[in-house]
């Protein structure tokens with residue numbers, strides 16, 4: 663299948679899922695994750711109608727950003743080392759992986775404008791995953807009050823690596839509930855209207871559970887590198 667066909671399939675799945683769960687499909691944005699593909703392939707996704715690009719390394723983001731043509735919204739979706747913040751801070755529209763105060767401090771210090779961040783939650787408590795536990799998330803967001811250049815636009819999570827749909831669904835549900843808890847605080851710097859959850863294998867479940875940004879790599883642009 664071509665990228666255009668893959669995109670049409672994903673859009674059809676979004677529509678059908680939204681119809682079933684009574685959501686507006688316009689609430690859901692597709693981030694094309696291009697970390698496994700060349701610039702040429704990433705450009706094909708943009709030409710097919712993609713507006714959001716996600717990368718998980720500073721190098722990949724800078725390379726793609728130099729080369730790709732089009733109106734593009736840039737997402738940094740990977741683990742972010744504090745020393746790399748200065749490389750990407752002026753080049754991204756969203757950071758999806760805010761998970762510690764030292765990182766918040768560095769983002770706040772390097773930012774020349776307000777930075778839209780997702781707080782990353784490790785809702786399944788898998789050792790291998792980054793992110794805050796469910797219990798840590800609200801206290802962490804409250805502490806972000808001291809960083810005027812950071813806005814918490816939402817929460818981001820990755821589901822555990824499993825075939826068990828109920829386990830995946832449960833993870834997304836916990837993060838949706840957490841979003842409501844954060845919104846109830848009415849913090850001006852943390853509107854938390856977005857949920858970045860769902861990848862190639864689980865985006866339909868994520869949409870059923872309230873995702874507003876799905877991060878799709880393999881099933882949209884494939885895997886080349």
Ligand SMILES: *Cc1c(COP(=O)(O)O)cnc(C)c1O
Pocket residue numbers: 695697718739740820861862863877878879880881
């Ligand atoms: C690679 C990656 C994705 C995309 O994964 P696919 O399974 O290829 O769709 C999404 N989110 C993050 C954080 C990633 O690192």
